[in-house]
Amino acid sequence: MTLLDVKELFVNYGPLVAVQGISFQVRKGQVVSLLGSNGAGKTTTLRAISGTITLVGGKVTGGSISFDGQEITKVPPHRRVRMGISLVPEGRKIFHRLTVYENLVVGGYTSKDLEDRLEFVYQLFPILKERRNQIAGSLSGGEQQMLAIARGLMSNPKLLLLDEPSLGLAPRVVDVLYDAISKINEEGTTVLVVEQHVKKALTHSHYIYVIQTGRIIASGEPKEVLSMDMVKAYLG
Amino acid sequence: MRDAKRVLLTALVGAAFLLLIDNFASGYHKYLIELMGIYAILTVSLGLTNGFTDVFSLGHVGFMAVGAYTAALLTFPLEKRPNYFPELPEILKGAYLPYPAALIVGGLLAAAIAFVIGFPVLRLRGHYLAVATLGFMAVVYSLLLNLEPITRGALGISGIPEYTNIWWIYLWLGLTIYVTWRIVDSYHGRAMVAIREDSIAAQSLGIDTFRYRLMAFVIGAFFAGVAGGLYAHLITLIDPRAFSFVLTFNVIIMLIVGGMYTISGAWLGAVLFTVLMQALKPVEESTGLYGLVELIFSALLVAIMIYKPRGILEEELPAVVRRWLKAGEKPERS
Numbered sequence: 001m002t003l004l005d006v007k008e009l010f011v012n013y014g015p016l017v018a019v020q021g022i023s024f025q026v027r028k029g030q031v032v033s034l035l036g037s038n039g040a041g042k043t044t045t046l047r048a049i050s051g052t053i054t055l056v057g058g059k060v061t062g063g064s065i066s067f068d069g070q071e072i073t074k075v076p077p078h079r080r081v082r083m084g085i086s087l088v089p090e091g092r093k094i095f096h097r098l099t100v101y102e103n104l105v106v107g108g109y110t111s112k113d114l115e116d117r118l119e120f121v122y123q124l125f126p127i128l129k130e131r132r133n134q135i136a137g138s139l140s141g142g143e144q145q146m147l148a149i150a151r152g153l154m155s156n157p158k159l160l161l162l163d164e165p166s167l168g169l170a171p172r173v174v175d176v177l178y179d180a181i182s183k184i185n186e187e188g189t190t191v192l193v194v195e196q197h198v199k200k201a202l203t204h205s206h207y208i209y210v211i212q213t214g215r216i217i218a219s220g221e222p223k224e225v226l227s228m229d230m231v232k233a234y235l236g
Numbered sequence: 237m238r239d240a241k242r243v244l245l246t247a248l249v250g251a252a253f254l255l256l257i258d259n260f261a262s263g264y265h266k267y268l269i270e271l272m273g274i275y276a277i278l279t280v281s282l283g284l285t286n287g288f289t290d291v292f293s294l295g296h297v298g299f300m301a302v303g304a305y306t307a308a309l310l311t312f313p314l315e316k317r318p319n320y321f322p323e324l325p326e327i328l329k330g331a332y333l334p335y336p337a338a339l340i341v342g343g344l345l346a347a348a349i350a351f352v353i354g355f356p357v358l359r360l361r362g363h364y365l366a367v368a369t370l371g372f373m374a375v376v377y378s379l380l381l382n383l384e385p386i387t388r389g390a391l392g393i394s395g396i397p398e399y400t401n402i403w404w405i406y407l408w409l410g411l412t413i414y415v416t417w418r419i420v421d422s423y424h425g426r427a428m429v430a431i432r433e434d435s436i437a438a439q440s441l442g443i444d445t446f447r448y449r450l451m452a453f454v455i456g457a458f459f460a461g462v463a464g465g466l467y468a469h470l471i472t473l474i475d476p477r478a479f480s481f482v483l484t485f486n487v488i489i490m491l492i493v494g495g496m497y498t499i500s501g502a503w504l505g506a507v508l509f510t511v512l513m514q515a516l517k518p519v520e521e522s523t524g525l526y527g528l529v530e531l532i533f534s535a536l537l538v539a540i541m542i543y544k545p546r547g548i549l550e551e552e553l554p555a556v557v558r559r560w561l562k563a564g565e566k567p568e569r570s
Binding site: 050052055056076077078079081082086087089093094095096097098102105106107109110151152154155 | 423426427429430433434435436437438439440441442443444445
């Protein structure tokens with residue numbers, strides 16, 4: 001069953017066209033990756049899905065996004081969270097001056113079972129429980145990324161959008177994060193992840209889309225995609 | 237339950253303190269403490285927008301003016317109106333309300349205006365928003381000057397009954413602090429702090445930033461309106477100049493110096509401002525350097541922005557006191 005259906009999506013920043021008619025689907029229960037290099041339009045696509053595109057001066061100028069059978073292109077971002085879409089933004093965007101616990105509680109703004117959700121994310125990332133009273137800005141980069149993901153999970157989303165979770169992190173930390181992502185997925189959350197880190201994405205995804213200058217240039221299961229010469233050349 | 241006890245205790249201590257001032261302070265000092273209370277209502281309510289939701293409004297004094305003129309007109313003696321306001325519109329000729337109700341109506345009108353202008357203005361950010369709210373203040377100012385049948389223009393309204401006393405002011409200050417505290421210390425308060433820290437992140441967590449900003453703006457305007465009503469019935473004379481740029485910036489200075497991210501900081505700013513202003517007046521007079529006080533305040537503002545950009549009180553007062561007490565304790569032996 002298709003959870004997210006993006007059709008012929010166009011996104012502009014002013015006169016600049018960042019996404020040029022891309023279409024893809026995310027099936028319920030899967031981990032799907034959007035791969036591509038800098039400036040390919042990956043982050044823009046996630047912002048369009050979460051609705052936060054309007055907050056950074058962009059605009060969906062064509063196409064449609066439907067989630068769980070509902071057209072959401074015109075739904076404001078805060079309402080999309082209630083529908084079950086949660087974005088873990090690029091650069092984490094945690095609340096630096098609040099404690100780990102406060103960050104999580106704000107993340108659970110729309111959640112009715114706050115205690116259960118806290119329990120869940122603490123189990124997923126035990127380090128966050130240890131550091132729950134610490135100011136978030138004092139965490140290491142990897143811990144901040146864990147916090148960002150945990151915060152995104154507090155609303156109990158159906159679809160978790162991850163924007164480059166491995167960016168700037170040590171390989172060992174990236175392993176921990178991807179194990180957690182697999183676990184989150186096993187618990188029933190569908191994940192759409194945007195990555196430059198091709199290897200990790202290939203081993204942890206059910207399906208892959210490769211995006212270049214705002215267009216999808218290849219798609220398939222990890223093995224298929226890897227065997228395409230064009231993709232090899234593009235992704236290296 | 238613990239909260240209820242604490243509120244009651246604070247109210248009792250406050251009342252005892254006011255009783256002392258009411259009976260023993262000189263008229264001049266009492267007046268200063270009354271003025272300080274009105275400033276504190278302004279700063280605490282402004283803190284709700286400027287501090288907690290990151291809406292840097294410069295229009296607060298405009299709302300105060302709306303409340304002041306509304307309350308003053310509503311309590312103005314009916315028999316004096318035909319002579320004093322010969323061109324008063326028909327509906328206002330007989331519109332009379334007792335003082336407490338007039339204060340509330342003044343606040344409500346300010347809040348209603350905030351609600352209406354909030355829709356376009358709160359869509360702006362940062363400097364643009366500050367300029368737009370300053371524009372609102374300027375519009376109010378020029379309306380007060382030019383709506384002569386109602387406001388008597390530059391002449392102002394004098395002979396307003398002197399209903400405001402120290403008890404009314406501090407009752408309203410208590411209410412302002414209580415309401416602000418209940419909002420800030422709740423589920424909504426956490427959402428507001430999230431908006432202040434990063435509004436895009438807050439929105440991507442499901443928080444309707446516009447709704448919160450509007451709520452803070454409207455509630456802040458209500459209390460500013462009430463403060464205006466209190467002010468009008470304390471001074472008994474209001475004219476447009478009382479609600480101009482000078483007061484706007486003084487209130488902002490009080491808030492920034494005290495600390496706009498805490499309630500305690502907001503009222504502390506008002507206290508410091510009033511005390512310093514008075515303490516420095518004699519210096520100004522004896523040296524003949526008029527304007528020295530303003531100079532010192534400007535320097536203070538710059539210094540605070542450099543060394544303590546979050547203001548003197550970054551944490552609420554009870555938390556600060558608790559830490560001091562703890563620091564005084566002898567470390568336990570193990």
